[in-house]
Amino acid sequence: MSIKKHNIDPDNEKNDDDDDKGKNQNDDAEKCSLCTDESETKDKTNWLQCNACKEWYHTDCLSLSTSDVEKMLSYHCFKCVPKSGPTLYKRLSSRKKLKIDYVAFNQGEQSFVNQLHPHISKLLDFNATEDHPQINHRPYYTIDGEELTYEFSMKTALDKPVVVLQKDKTRIQNLSIPDNLSIDDICNYMGEDHPVEVMDCLTQESLKNWNLGLWKDYYQKFDENTDKIRNVISLEISHNLKLNEIIKRPEFVTDLDIIDKTWPTNNNLDDLDNSKNDSNELTDLSEFNVKRPKVSKYCLMSLKNSYTDFHIDFGGTSVFYNIVKGKKIFLMFPPTDENYRLYKEWSLKDDQNNIFFPDYIEEKKRIYHNHNHNHNHNLNYSNPGSGFKVILNEGDFMIIPSGWIHAVYTPEKSFIIGGNFLTLFNLDQEIKVEEIENLTKVPKKFQFPNFKMTLWLISYYYLDNINKILKLDEREKKMLFTLYDYLKNELQFIKNKSIPNRIKKISKENIPRKQSVRKTDPT
Structure with a gap:
């Protein structure tokens, strides 16, 4: 589910689609499939995307308030409800999402240094x-x-x-995979100054400023009675x-x-x-x-x-x-x-x-x-x-x-x-x-x-190796149709005039373009 406000859209810019040039540059004037003559006076700044079919609607055309949208986990439009089920709602809380903070862990109290994840x-x-x-x-x-x-x-x-x-x-x-492969080998081949992401197992959060040399020293000298439990994954x-x-x-x-x-x-x-x-x-x-x-x-x-x-x-x-x-x-x-x-x-x-x-x-x-x-x-x-x-x-x-x-x-x-x-x-x-x-x-x-x-x-x-398709298993061939449908939907999304250009821009950037013909738009 995505929600966007048009009135903060900076993207009335040079790289807009050619087929968008003739339309009103004010995004607020863009229509969704539910717009009617009677809805012309409604607020057209907020949009909501169906998680199933990916179509965008004005929240006012859906008669949804901002608070209604905030309660949603996954929005399904009326066309998708029969197949995908009704809209899912989350349990709201006035609290911010909690991080594991088992009694001031980060302040280093000795009694919690070796505490296990609950x-x-x-x-x-x-x-x-x-x-x-x-x-x-x-x-x-x-x-x-x-x-x-x-x-x-x-x-x-x-x-x-x-x-x-x-x-x-x-x-x-x-x-x-050598049976005797060890942290020493990893350090020798990659260098002890190679950065490594380390996870604190109690908080499930990443720790900064670690390299392989520091990790090797910790890993080899770890004392379960005094050291915090960390993990490299x-x-x-x-x-x-x-x-x-x-x-x-x-x-x-x-x-x-x-x-x-x-x-x-x-x-x-x-x-x-x-x-x-x-x-x-x-x-x-x-x-x-x-x-x-x-x-x-x-x-x-x-x-x-x-x-x-x-x-x-x-x-x-x-x-x-x-x-x-x-x-x-x-x-x-x-x-x-x-x-x-x-x-x-x-x-x-x-x-x-x-x-x-x-x-x-x-x-x-x-x-x-x-x-x-x-x-x-x-x-x-x-x-x-x-x-x-x-x-x-x-x-x-x-x-x-x-x-x-x-x-x-x-x-x-x-x-x-x-x-x-x-x-x-x-x-x-x-x-x-x-x-x-x-x-x-x-x-x-x-x-x-x-x-x-x-x-x-x-x-x-x-597309470059059509002969390879003939050698695929039937399930793999079926997935090529899934791929086709997915990419077709991506192109339809990009061409949809009711969707703000700044949102379409992200999808367009995911299409690989040949450097030598970068001006050519595959859409």
């Missing part, structure tokens, strides 16, 4: 319920390494996480030539990773490890001012009792996750529509940091059951999908499919190599997650880099 005990005590189909069967796949193939992903649609135990991992095709390492050489992603990942298909190999961009693609078949992106997203290889380093609260990996990316040293416990919830609805509500709550997401789900389940029992009919949403735990020990390997909601606990000091990848066959899920990120106001630095631009580049790739 959700850890709840995660450890969590028991899966038996009222969901995925729990009644195996909640995740446990397979031999040689079974982890492109064909496996097409057969299963990766509808559940995949675990390969250490004893079966050697047969994963092309996976190469976003150190991307694929740009380092030596690490990129000794760490190879499994063939399963490189076969699926759509970025490997849309970015060429050259000296300015990352190499495509294990890729079977002929670089001559790749779209020549040297004509575009676009940098390859650096998300393919991460080093994660966690101290004992580290905790990462519930989240969805950025852009709906899938994840490969290899435990070099240590142990991890995941609590995972499937990407059902109802779980997503609850996740959005939970993410936007004022006191979200103090609410254990499974508790929020259980609260909604009770409402669901009580309502159906008392009224003898179904609500317009389904029963939330139940969660389950996945325990990974040293040497184990896991694939987290697109869109799964999960929290992670570290029972012992751990060193992880993993990576994120976009897939074509999960494109609908990835688009859905990107919309959730925007709705829940996830900062851009925690989203997939240039996500919309990447979707355009995927379309360019298949």
Whole structure:
């Protein structure tokens, strides 16, 4: 849901669309589809966007006040209600959104230095319920390494996480991660002055002014009785030539990773490890001012009792996750529509940091059951999908499919190599997650880099390589239609004269343009 005020629009400027030149330059005069002759006297400065169809309306034409809009979590217009359900509302509070502040933590009182995140005990005590189909069967796949193939992903649609135990991992095709890889190696190859983002596990906030040298000293000398618990989960390492050489992603990942298909190999961009693609078949992106997203290889380093609260990996990316040293416990919830609805509500709550997401789900389940029992009919949403735990020990390997909601606990000091990848066959899920990120106001630095631009580049790739479409699985072919519809809607959005130019400008900038023909407008 988006709301904009036209009377603060600075964009009556030179780069407006040619087809806009003949219209009244006063944005207040722009009409929405609900405008009538009788509505001419109404206020036309405030606009509201439907989250489902993306159409914009004047709030006055909808007879909505500013306070009405502020209560909304996700607005659905009258045309979309039958398919997408009614508008969702959030619980309002006069308080600002709370950050975890367990008794003046930042002031350094010794008694709270080693305090654990309060959700850890709840995660450890969590028991899966038996009222969901995925729990009644195996909640995740446990397979031999040689079974982890492109064909496996097409057969299963990766509808559940995949675990390969250490004893079966050697047969994963092309996976190469040294068993003795350590923080010393990372520092040697990347340099101790390399900046690193460190997370305070109690507050779940990023800490500034850390580099690998400082982190190495902390990580190696950590004392659980005196030191605050910190965590590194976003150190991307694929740009380092030596690490990129000794760490190879499994063939399963490189076969699926759509970025490997849309970015060429050259000296300015990352190499495509294990890729079977002929670089001559790749779209020549040297004509575009676009940098390859650096998300393919991460080093994660966690101290004992580290905790990462519930989240969805950025852009709906899938994840490969290899435990070099240590142990991890995941609590995972499937990407059902109802779980997503609850996740959005939970993410936007004022006191979200103090609410254990499974508790929020259980609260909604009770409402669901009580309502159906008392009224003898179904609500317009389904029963939330139940969660389950996945325990990974040293040497184990896991694939987290697109869109799964999960929290992670570290029972012992751990060193992880993993990576994120976009897939074509999960494109609908990835688009859905990107919309959730925007709705829940996830900062851009925690989203997939240039996500919309990447979707355009995927379309360019298949337009340049029509023969590749014939080799796709049926599910992947179906996703090309999803991609077409998405990009078509983006173009319709840009051409919609009722939408302010400053808003359209953002979408236009996401369309890759050849530098040599920058004046050409693809719209």
